[in-house]
Amino acid sequence: SYWVFYGHLTDLIYDLTVTDNVTGVTKVYHKNAGNEPGGFDTTSFPAPSVTTTNTKAAPGALPDAYVRTSVDIANNTTTDGVTAVLQYCYAVNDAFQGCTTELSIPLGHLDVFHSDDIVSYLGNQGRLAPGAEQNALGTLLVKFVNLPSSNGWEGTVTASTYNRVSEVDPLRGTVGCGQLASLFFESATTSLVGTAHDTVPAPSLQAGSLGATLGIHNTDVLGAPFPATVTVDVNLYDAATGAPVGNQITLSDIQPGELRLINDLFSEAAVPTSVSTVIVFADTRNTTTNSPTIEGFILTQDTDNGDTRFQDMRCAAGCLGF
Numbered sequence: 288s289y290w291v292f293y294g295h296l297t298d299l300i301y302d303l304t305v306t307d308n309v310t311g312v313t314k315v316y317h318k319n320a321g322n323e324p325g326g327f328d329t330t331s332f333p334a335p336s337v338t339t340t341n342t343k344a345a346p347g348a349l350p351d352a353y354v355r356t357s358v359d360i361a362n363n364t365t366t367d368g369v370t371a372v373l374q375y376c377y378a379v380n381d382a383f384q385g386c387t388t389e390l391s392i393p394l395g396h397l398d399v400f401h402s403d404d405i406v407s408y409l410g411n412q413g414r415l416a417p418g419a420e421q422n423a424l425g426t427l428l429v430k431f432v433n434l435p436s437s438n439g440w441e442g443t444v445t446a447s448t449y450n451r452v453s454e455v456d457p458l459r460g461t462v463g464c465g466q467l468a469s470l471f472f473e474s475a476t477t478s479l480v481g482t483a484h485d486t487v488p489a490p491s492l493q494a495g496s497l498g499a500t501l502g503i504h505n506t507d508v509l510g511a512p513f514p515a516t517v518t519v520d521v522n523l524y525d526a527a528t529g530a531p532v533g534n535q536i537t538l539s540d541i542q543p544g545e546l547r548l549i550n551d552l553f554s555e556a557a558v559p560t561s562v563s564t565v566i567v568f569a570d571t572r573n574t575t576t577n578s579p580t581i582e583g584f585i586l587t588q589d590t591d592n593g594d595t596r597f598q599d600m601r602c603a604a605g606c607l608g609f
Contacts, residue, residue, distance in 0.1 A: 289332040291316075294325030307332050308455045357447045358405040360429060362394035364441050369394045370432040371442070375409050376508065376544025377425025379416065383545045386428070386508065387414040405446075426504050426546050448595065462594040464586075474506055474580040477605025479569040481585045481598060482526065485553040488560035500586040501549040503569055505541040507579035516540040517579040518572045521549065523556055526564040533558040533565075543579065552585075569600065580607065 291305055293316060303316040314331045362369040370393055376386040390412060392400050402408040405427060410420030431442035449463025473479070483499040490496040505517050521536040533556035538547045549555050558565065569583050583600035 288330055289334055291328040291332065292325070293327070298322050305332070308453055354448060354450050355404045356406065356427075357403045357449070358401070358427065359443075359445045360392065360394070360400040361443045362396065362398045362431075362434070362441070363443060364435055365396045366433070366435045367396050368433050369396075369398075369442070371400060372430040372432060373409070374428040374430075374508075374544075375406070375414065375423075375425055376428065376542075376546075377406075377415075377419065377423045378545065379419050379422055379424075383542050384416055384419065384423075385542075386544045390414060391432075424546060424548065426506070426544055428508060428544070448597070464595045464597040473599055473602050474582050474607050475571075475602040475605045476578040476580055476607075477571055478603035479503075479581065479583040479600040480603040481567045481583065481600035482564065483523075483552055483567050483585050484564050484587055485558070486563050487553075487590060489563070496590045498588050498590050499552040500588065501552045501567060501569075502546055502584045502586070503538055503541065504546045504582045505543050505579050506582050508544040515577075515579050516542055517581060519547075519581060520570050520572065521556070522568050522570070523552075523558060523565040524568070525562050526566055527562075532556075532562050541581075567600070568603065571605075578605070 289307070291314075293303055295301070295318065298321055300320045301318050303318070304313060305316070306313045310332075312332055314328065316326060316328070360371045362371075370391050373390045373392065374386045374388075377384055387409065390409070394400060406415070406423050407420055409415055415423065427446070429444045434441040447463060449461045451457055451461050452459040483501065484494070484497050485499050486494045486497045501521065503519050503521075507515065507517075518540060519538045521538065522531065523533045524530065525532045533553070536549060536556055538549075541547055552558075552567075553562075553565075567585065569581065571578060571581060585598045585600065587596045587598065588594070
């Protein structure tokens with residue numbers, strides 16, 4: 288059980304209320320006026336039982352109200368009259384909703400727009416479908432207008448995806464990952480590659496219990512010459528032997544601007560529990576000169592506390608010449 292000890296430096300009357308924010312159990316400890324001693328309680332707040340299992344639910348990166356994204360959009364120049372134009376291409380319950388209409392945000396010289404929850408901000412601006420504010424997953428597009436040049440440093444976007452340690456007690460802080468917004472340096476028309484880990488079947492003292500989530504974007508929103516859907520095949524290879532492992536996963540008809548997630552990658556691909564590290568290839572089908580561009584990322588997540596590491600996938604073939 289969790290133990291409660293309390294004491295005081297007063298002879299006044301008081302009531303001390305202790306609440307377990309997980310179970311909701313509450314107890315009030317009363318002190319009468321006068322020089323009474325403090326007290327202790329070692330039985331009223333039992334700790335949850337701990338078990339070990341070889342199965343798990345999908346990692347907590349699932350789109351839900353508990354995952355938020357903060358965003359900073361900066362005009363790093365002394366030029367006034369710069370505008371950041373936002374669009375959000377998103378899905379609700381795996382149903383793609385398309386992209387929102389453009390939302391313009393004026394930026395003065397050396398100015399920064401910040402939002403602790405960009406999806407909530409867009410919802411407050413009336414840009415999202417009903418219910419999407421609490422259950423949306425997608426790609427945020429930012430276009431800068433009137434920057435003095437196009438060298439690449441004048442306008443920047445950074446994002447941080449995070450969740451609270453305790454939803455009922457925000458003051459306990461947050462855990463999550465920070466990442467630079469994409470500059471399309473790792474966009475590809477053919478193949479992306481990355482590395483994924485999963486130690487859930489055999490957690491270690493060093494790594495703990497880690498799961499992997501894979502995300503693939505169709506980033507060809509503007510299109511050349513026109514927007515097109517893309518189908519991506521995901522194949523995994525044992526990092527120790529180079530041999531194929533698990534089953535191929537196919538993400539069919541990803542819409543322009545759409546982000547698809549494979550939650551709990553190792554389970555979805557039926558990777559043997561003896562394999563903890565794989566090389567991930569994401570390959571487009573029917574590649575042509577005008578094929579859509581794709582980007583990818585891998586989230587490595589602690590299944591105990593939700594803390595997450597972000598890793599972008601690298602272009603393996605069909606790389607853009609930036």
